[in-house]
Amino acid sequence: MKIPRNFRVLASLVVAAALVAAAGYLLWGPRSSAEEPQGEPASAGRTVRGRMQARPGGPMEDVEVAVHEVPTDLPTVPAEEAPLEDDDLVLGVVVDAQAVAFPIRYLAMFEVVDSRVGETPVAPTW
Amino acid sequence: MYARQVGDRELTFDFAEGLLRDNLLFVDRETGGLWSQLHGAAVSGPLEGSPLRIIPALQTTWAFWREQHPDTRVLMLAGKEGRPYLYRNRPPGTRPTRRPTQHDTSALGLGLVVGGEAMFFPFRELDSAPTPLQLELGGRPVSVHYRPQALTAWGEDAQGNLLPGVLAYEEGWKAFNPDSRIYRARQRQ
Structure with missing residues (x-):
């Protein structure tokens, strides 16, 4: 049976993704809470507005950003x-x-x- | 390390998600003003322009700190592992791994401001320098100490008092201190 080329490409990608995930698990172990952001979650909608960068390397702009207690x-x-x-x-x-x-x-x-x-x-x- | 007070007014800082010159921002609960981490001063709000007093602190390994201060107490966050940060495991020029977070020590150094004069001492330069360095900064005698095993460097005044300093990346230091001198070991040999 001839397997469609598109299917073979898709299957290869799925296998590759699984290998990457497995390698990541072996190298780093399961994700634990220690690696998740542990600061208190953004405080119930508490924000501050000001002139700042919204992202590293970004321009200065007037933005509203979350505050973490x-x-x-x-x-x-x-x-x-x-x-x-x-x-x-x-x-x-x-x-x-x-x-x-x-x-x-x-x-x-x-x-x-x-x-x-x-x-x-x-x-x-x- | 800052004293979190302006005059007699005590402040309580929280973390704000924005950046200033790619450096962190805090917001105080009392006035809602924004504060720059490296600048150490308010950048908005009723206290804008007010500087925080720097408290000289030493960033180093637990082993070195404990050896120097056996009676030290340690901040605890019960039940939390925290986020281990390791400087030592990432050789210069290699890509960072995800866990633990690793940093490139080749770009790290000690930043000092004495008498209004800023100077940065890259670790890679201190590696080949005869430490403690004796030099003049801001018209005052300063000694610079370096302990690569303890991943630290610090400055002392003529009386041996710890000077306010920060371990920072060279680019980050220069962003806030564009006129800073950069120590080069070869020029002094």
Whole structure:
């Protein structure tokens, strides 16, 4: 039986897509929540309007963009209780004689958090 | 790292999806004004033009920070793994992989502004430089320290105090500091 050329092309594409998906799974594993955007979802329609770029490299324009709420005053724990690996990146600061490390893996979820070191309100960002 | 206050007024920042010079924007809950991450100042709203005070901070590995500050506390986000970011695993010139997010260290460096003078120290230049560097910036003596194993560099004043600095990509730094000098190790050898 002669298989139509179009069908063969389509079948090849499907097989190729399946191979790419399988390779991706083997290389990176199943998608987990850790890789999904973890910042709070855009806050119930909260937006801000201003003159800015709507996308990287884009022109300056008057646009309305979504606002994502970030955590405020998250707790801190002593070093021995921190679930970090030696090569984890942190943003460290000493304020009012108190040293605090802000793990980049958390900052990367929100870009900025509202925290406090000693009596000083701080905005670690990365 | 910024002190999130202007005068006695405390501010609470959220993340806004727009960009300014391809850099992130925040919005404060108190006035609704927009703030530029790298510029460190309000770019709209009633506080437009108000700068935030920079708090000198060090971006480095957990091992190096803990060694320097054994009594440190650590911000926790219970139940979240976060987004691991690794600088070390992506050789210069290679394509990024999806997980964990990886960055090209060849473009990374330390940006300092002292006495109104900006200078950028690419890691690739510090790799072949005799550190700590001793130089003058903004008319003041500055030393630049580099720890490639700890993926960090920082500046200190003559008294050994940490100077406000940022680890940034060279292009991003130049976008906000177009007059910045760029350190070249070869010129100093």
